[in-house]
Amino acid sequence: MLALLTVLVAGLLRSHGAILRRLHDLGVDLDPDSDGAGGGDAWRRDLDFDDKAPAPRRRPVGPPPRGTGRPAADLSGVTPAGEAVVVGVRETGRPSMLVFLSSGCSTCRPLWEALAREEAKSLPGSPRVVVITRDPSAESPGAVAALAPPGVTVVMSSRAFEDYEVPGAPYFVLVDSATSSVAGEGTARSWTQLAELVSHSLADADMRGRNAAGSKRGADAGMHGTGSRKGGGLNQIASAPGPERAARIDAELARAGIFPGDPSLMSPKIGTLPPTPHPEPTEA
């Protein structure tokens, strides 16, 4: 019995040490006497939307992501009311902003509220906004229905999270309708930040387009109201493929206050959610 207990305690101490080393590697400072300059307070403070902020070292979430420009997929799932739904985002003549949210994510709450205030209509390029949550097996349809503003298209689809390789909520994917491909993706803590991201990227893309055409650099690329180019397409927000894209995603998640282990990055386990009936079609 004593030997068994010794082995058990040694194992626990070993795993605890591994956890502490991992937290240290991620820059989390658990020293209660620290001045807060380290990780302990740093990851709790509000981070500015600053491109110069260094990205924390972290293990990428999920499989290595593909670059932007990859094919987009139409959305298939159910509404919070249990209706079967398909939402087209390819070749629609209009860009689509896919907003991946969760009902249980505190970072998502301001974004749900912004949708209710119709701030989504302020996005450059006037994309169609579609909110996506996970399936009713992983999300509460009732909670989603309570958060979903009237008039906003909401699709409950875990398949969409997989199709777009979404690391966690909140997350945004801009689909270029003309090319039926992903024009850009990232995360933000507010709709204002998202609008800035889209605006800056459109301006950057416009300047790249001008340079590519050999035209003189614009003094002020600014924000193009429609954001549309020929065929209704939008230029890429992020062009870095592979590992660079992974690092950029990590950086943006960090700026939004989302770090490894954040609950929003993980699907809740079945059994930990309140029992919610599946919205099965009923007999007429």
Added chain:
Amino acid sequence: MPRLSGHDISVELPQGWDGYLFRRVPQGVERAFPVMHLGNFALPQQRGDFGGGAVEKMGPTNVFVALVEYEPESAGKPLFSKEGLGLPLTAGHFNPYGLQRVIRGQAGHQRFFNISGRAFCLYVVIGSIRNAKRLAKMATTTLESLEIKPRFPLTQSAGGPVSESAFPLGTSPKSREAMR
């Protein structure tokens, strides 16, 4: 291509199409039956059964399709005597006055029919009568993938529920009652 399925109705949608398949919440003693809406444009959340709220947002290249089911007892009535969807749809099927509400430039087609012992109304609206030939073909291509299976309401008997597979396909509701 994504497939929209429910209530023993399914259709494969071309890329970029929206589709909803639902059943209204019955009010009081009335019964509610499935309704399907399809469109090659962003369907608004609030829509009437025959597209009110959606058709107003259509442009000249848009198509809206509504498939509305009625009570199964109607399948044998004269109004629903036609069988099947009546495909292919052509420009000649569409009438500027064949609309629930006349909207300038648009045209509509309506057909009451029965299929698999079920009674339906198919209502198709095209955004421009000038594009009728192309839009009719677009609607036809989408509807060709439509599958409608018979539906047998489960009933409780002394021996337990009657399985759907107990009755041959196409058996009418009256015949099923007689066979129980």
